[in-house]
Amino acid sequence: MIEISFELNGQKVDPKTMGGGLQKAMLTTIREALGERVGQVECEHHHRQPHILCKGPSVVELSMEVCGCCDQIIDAVETRLQ
Template sequence: MIDISFEINGRKVSPRNIGSALESAFVESLQQSITKAVGSARCPEHDQKPKIKVKGRNLDSLNFEVSGCCEQLIENVKKKLK
């Protein structure tokens, strides 16, 4: 499993602590679709998994921040997220 975290309006959230059931369902489904898209991504050179942070002021304006051991992995993951 890859590491996916959410930060909304400066606050770290997860489907468990986000508040409303609607938001929780939204975050959970986003988490699932990210996992589906990049869950198997791994750097062939360093054998590392990427980390993804989903960040935004609110759930309607989210950006992905990808971090990993090298540019190639990050680019690869970004492509898959589009």
């Protein structure tokens, strides 16, 4: 599975370690949806998986950054996310 991480208001957060509540549920849902959509993408040349960073001032104002070993893997992930 690809790595998906979150940053809210400049702080790294992990839904697995958050207390209960709406933010945890929303981040968990986002992580599951991204995992289903992107799946087991791996670079054919470098055999590495991409990383998606979801960040913003709040859960409802997130943007996504796709990072990877090369442009091909980044393009592959971005295509699956459209």
